[in-house]
Amino acid sequence: MIDVRSPAEFAEDHIPGAINLPVLSNEEHAIVGTIYKQESPFKARKIGGALVAKNTARHLEETLSEMEGSWRPLIYCWRGGQRSGFFSRFLQEVGWRAETVSGGYQTFRKLVHRILYDDPLDLKVVLLDGFTGTAKTSLLDVLYGDGTQTLDLEGLSNHRGSLLGELEGGQPSQKAFETLLATKITTLNREHPLLLEAESSKIGQINIPPRLWELMRAAPRIEITAPLKERAEYLVHAYKDILDDPERMAEKLQPLRQFRGHEIVDNWESLLAADDRIALVSSLMSEHYDPSYARSRNNNAGSTIKVIDAPSLADRALKDIAAEIRQALKSPELLRHLR
Numbered sequence: 001m002i003d004v005r006s007p008a009e010f011a012e013d014h015i016p017g018a019i020n021l022p023v024l025s026n027e028e029h030a031i032v033g034t035i036y037k038q039e040s041p042f043k044a045r046k047i048g049g050a051l052v053a054k055n056t057a058r059h060l061e062e063t064l065s066e067m068e069g070s071w072r073p074l075i076y077c078w079r080g081g082q083r084s085g086f087f088s089r090f091l092q093e094v095g096w097r098a099e100t101v102s103g104g105y106q107t108f109r110k111l112v113h114r115i116l117y118d119d120p121l122d123l124k125v126v127l128l129d130g131f132t133g134t135a136k137t138s139l140l141d142v143l144y145g146d147g148t149q150t151l152d153l154e155g156l157s158n159h160r161g162s163l164l165g166e167l168e169g170g171q172p173s174q175k176a177f178e179t180l181l182a183t184k185i186t187t188l189n190r191e192h193p194l195l196l197e198a199e200s201s202k203i204g205q206i207n208i209p210p211r212l213w214e215l216m217r218a219a220p221r222i223e224i225t226a227p228l229k230e231r232a233e234y235l236v237h238a239y240k241d242i243l244d245d246p247e248r249m250a251e252k253l254q255p256l257r258q259f260r261g262h263e264i265v266d267n268w269e270s271l272l273a274a275d276d277r278i279a280l281v282s283s284l285m286s287e288h289y290d291p292s293y294a295r296s297r298n299n300n301a302g303s304t305i306k307v308i309d310a311p312s313l314a315d316r317a318l319k320d321i322a323a324e325i326r327q328a329l330k331s332p333e334l335l336r337h338l339r
Helices: 007-012 026-038 041-061 082-094 104-118 136-145 153-157 174-185 210-218 228-238 246-260 262-273 277-297 315-329 332-337
Strands: 074-076 124-129 193-197 221-225 304-309
Touching: 007 026, 026 041, 041 082, 074 082, 074 104, 104 174, 104 210, 124 136, 124 210, 136 193, 136 228, 136 315, 153 174, 153 193, 193 315, 221 315, 228 277, 246 262, 246 277, 262 277, 304 315, 304 332
Parallel strands: 124 193, 124 221, 221 304
Antiparallel strands: none
């Protein structure tokens, strides 16, 4: 599948599995669009046609040069079909059986929107709950590896879901996140419980679609509890990337001055400067994350059907915790909640 839109359009979102062979660069696409609106559609098509022909020839010489005669590409652009139509006709003249997606990317986008915003989400959602640092994300990974049906929203949004949660590579666009989410939802078994980590309605800059968010707010919960020391040790490992960058970490702490006061943030900066990571993370949890998490819980309607006390969050202990979670997912009380 070939997406012939500009690299910027492709980066914002695209059909999963497609490759990008743009017939107009970002700059060329902007220039042609401006001419179309401000001067003349005919002039825009004339200039755009020359650019599209030049870029199509380059793709033939480079990326497509080794394709066999039996190759059958499926091509799409934004919606109107001008870019994909030109590209596919060119490939057809070469001898390939090229076809286009009717309605282009917008057809696919309507499908994603229907799945997430229009059709009922008949999912049996269960939340994995617990204060920051209770290894919920790691437990989801263990459970997924053992065959439990899970949905990792933080993984899809490439963010750990907190003020310090940025990850390398940045977040996808909202549209790209929704494409990943809708694609995942289509693979789920509606008859089995679906385990998600308890989140706020926004993960970094990504919004959870309202229908899924309402299911999450009302979902039954399995809560993980652990000693502060164990949670701190887990977070020091999980947040190693930002703790290894004191300047970035200090910058992230500044917005908390208006919520926690200068004295508390000054103390965090002192611990950061001393590289006392356990003390810093422990203080962040007790002074910021735990109170914030406790308040957010009051806005949720779901009941806690199981509390699992975890004396350790070491890797070897996570499998035992995961086994308890799997048992809880089969409990009669939980199944009653999911009917």
